[in-house]
Amino acid sequence: MATAATTPVVPEQSVTNTQLPMLDIFQPPDIEGFTPLSRPREETFQEKFKRKAKENPFVPIGCVGTAAALMYGLRAFKQGKTRQSQLLMRGRIFAQxxxxxxxIFGVFTTALKKD
Structure with missing residues (x-):
């Protein structure tokens, strides 16, 4: 004789929006006794570039040198000056x-400065 297992019938509970608090994901949670820190002001691209160039001025100098050697080398190549073009391409590699x-030097000095 097999008995059928019966499961208890539980009435469904309806969840309405009035029971759950609305969360705003863009605002910090309101916790008693806790004051969140204010967000720092976002830097613009120009401000960040100036700050980074002051921290390590050799990187922008190297980038400008690389670009200049490349442009002059390509110009010399187009004009048929192969010797000058080769020298400028070697200069570009040196600048790179x-x-x-x-x-690398900037990364190491920044890492040592933070400690």
Whole structure:
């Protein structure tokens, strides 16, 4: 003789929006005794560039040197001055290496400054 298992019938509870508080994800939660810190002002691109250039001025110098050597080298190549073009391309590689070393140096000095 098999007995059928019966599950208790639970009346469904309806959840309405009035029972749940509305959360605004853009506002910090209101916790008693807690004052959230104000958000820092966002930097513009120009302000950030100026700040970074003051921290490590060799990176923008290396970037400008790389771009200048590339442009003059391509111009010399177009004009058929192969010797000058080769020298400028070698100068571009030197400027790129200088920029990479400046970036690495800046990363290390920033890491050591924070400690």
């Amino acid at each position: 290496g200088f920029t990479v070393v400046a970036i």
